[in-house]
Amino acid sequence: MSASGWHLAFAGSRVLVVEDGAGRRIPSESDLATALATDPGALVAAHVPLPPALGQPCHAYDLPASFEAPPRYALLGLRALHALVPEDLFRAAGTALQKVQWLRTHRFCSRCGHATERHPLHEAMVCPSCGHLHFPRLAPAVIVLIERGREMLLARSPRFTPGVYSTIAGFVEPGESLEDTVHREIWEEVGVEVGDVRYFGSQPWPFPHSLMVGFTARWKSGQIRIDHKEIEDARWFTPEALPPALPSPMSIARRLVDDFLVRVAVLR
Numbered sequence: 001m002s003a004s005g006w007h008l009a010f011a012g013s014r015v016l017v018v019e020d021g022a023g024r025r026i027p028s029e030s031d032l033a034t035a036l037a038t039d040p041g042a043l044v045a046a047h048v049p050l051p052p053a054l055g056q057p058c059h060a061y062d063l064p065a066s067f068e069a070p071p072r073y074a075l076l077g078l079r080a081l082h083a084l085v086p087e088d089l090f091r092a093a094g095t096a097l098q099k100v101q102w103l104r105t106h107r108f109c110s111r112c113g114h115a116t117e118r119h120p121l122h123e124a125m126v127c128p129s130c131g132h133l134h135f136p137r138l139a140p141a142v143i144v145l146i147e148r149g150r151e152m153l154l155a156r157s158p159r160f161t162p163g164v165y166s167t168i169a170g171f172v173e174p175g176e177s178l179e180d181t182v183h184r185e186i187w188e189e190v191g192v193e194v195g196d197v198r199y200f201g202s203q204p205w206p207f208p209h210s211l212m213v214g215f216t217a218r219w220k221s222g223q224i225r226i227d228h229k230e231i232e233d234a235r236w237f238t239p240e241a242l243p244p245a246l247p248s249p250m251s252i253a254r255r256l257v258d259d260f261l262v263r264v265a266v267l268r
């Protein structure tokens, strides 16, 4: 392995960073060797070379979940890493974590139980016994901002940070188009009907392996009706009366909200 590039080592879902007088940063190869000094060969269970990002290759390492950061190092969750590194390096770290998680969870064939191996050509694990291929797992989900004139419908789940209201989101189910999921999730979570569903953009979301596909939609009919389980509150908000907190700036939910606020600013 070359000494250059980004070295992303994960214990569980946390990434190892150097913590010195200059702040926190992604370790170099020699930093990593120092951190793993006890027995690097045993600690580094997998190398996952990624496509070049930031002009340098990325390398992902799978550390034991029990690994503890030595002095001058720390283990950070991806969300904390977001505040620390440029967007493209954060994105590479998300990709690296997904690949490490995939290797961890596809060590045995789900069809026959035999130990799997890395496929020599494809990004897949292959079963040498029955030939079954196991590709990286990706769970598509829709995320949608519902608008009605100068109002947007935002909801909060009991799992959210207190005060945060966000857009409606949910996983795509087998047999559904993305548009089907948009209509179903909105109906299930807030009980309204929408039209004019438009693609907004998408975002890889490595928590743990989603692809968020963003849409906007216009309210057509219905009063807000919530189930008080997945959603504990949902309301129409105007730019003048926003919820106590908006979704994290790292999320496509926030991009949807910010885009709406820019668009309605001209409607005053």
Ligand SMILES: [Zn+2]
Binding pocket: 109, 110, 111, 112, 113, 114, 127, 128, 129, 130, 131, 132
């Ligand atoms: Zn098999």
